[in-house]
Amino acid sequence: MRLLLIEDDLALQQNLYKHLIDANYLVDVASDGQTGLFQGQEYPYDAAIIDIGLPIIDGISVIKALRENDISFPILVLTARDSWQDKVSGLDAGADDYLTKPFQTEELFARLNALIRRSAGQASPLITNGELTLNTKSLQVEVNNQAIKLSSSEYKLLEYMMLHLDEVTSKAKLTEHIYDQDFDLDSNVIEVFIRRLRKKLDPTGEYGFIETLRGHGYKLKRLDVK
Template identity: 80%
Template sequence: MRLLLVEDDLHLQQHLNSHLVKANYLVDLASDGETGLFQGTEYPYDAAIIDIGLPKIDGISLIKTLRAQHIDFPILILTARDHWQDKVSGLDAGADDYLVKPFQVEELLARLNALIRRSVGQASPIISNGPLQINTKSLEVKVAEQTIQLSSSEYKLLEYLLLHVGEVKSKAELTEHIYNEDFDLDSNVIEVFVRRLRKKLDPQGQYGFIETLRGHGYKLKQLNE
């Protein structure tokens, strides 16, 4: 999942970035509202974390501008102001949730996970599709109740496809959402990861989890329970 983190406190920004990367997120950083607005309108994100007290463009104005441009990824606001009016202003601007500083990183990760899940219609951190199951909190993957060991890159690809089950995702879109900007779009690495996932999740080919649509991309097939 690709996140936008807009925070002008560089110490907090790096602290959060470190924990988010450890939690398997791909994070783009901005230190002011102007940069955050550019990134938020130019790149595809699965969610954003935005501080209210930003230089150049404040967080409330940034959120209002993003929503006015019909950019609808979930937004979690951070505020040092423990006043209900500030929380209401953020939510009214278009944010989906808020945290008051100081906070525990574990709570931020839990709220962020929930926002992303809800944005694609999933209420529980445990997401199932037929015999396939992932836990977006623990990052555990199971097939027919058997735990499957995946690399970080394999998990990111599987999670994104499962959160968009039944939808065709191009190689470019997969790269934009789950891999770094310097990832080579012309390489065959996505194909390699797909092959690895098929081998690990379905070595006998009995489920056919991931479908290839030539010229279009990949799709995680919707399976009955």
């Protein structure tokens, strides 16, 4: 999952960045509202974490501008203010949830994961598709109750596809959601990871989880539990 983090407190920004990267997220950062707004309008994100007290353009204005431009990814607001008016202002501007500083990173992860799941129509951390299950909290993957060991990039790719079941997604879009902005979008790395996922998840071809639609991309088929 690709996140946008807009936070002007550099110590907090770097601390959150490290924890998010360690938790298997891809993270772009901005230290002011103007830069963050540009990034939010230009790049595809699965969610954003936005501080209210930002320089140049405040966080509330950033959120309003994103929503006015029909950008709908979930937004988690960070605020050092305790008043209920500030929390209401953030939610009214278009944010989906908020955290008041100081906070525990475990709570941030829980709220962030819930926002991303809900935006994809998933209420539970355990996502099931036929005999395939993925736990967005523990990062564990199982097929027919057997644990499957995946690399970090393989997991990111599968998680994105599990949250977008039956959606045809191009190689370029998949790359944007699991690699940073400087990665070569023409690379065949997605083909390699798709091949690895098929081999690990469905070595005999029994389930046919992943479909290739030539010229369009890939999709993870929605399957019933047997």
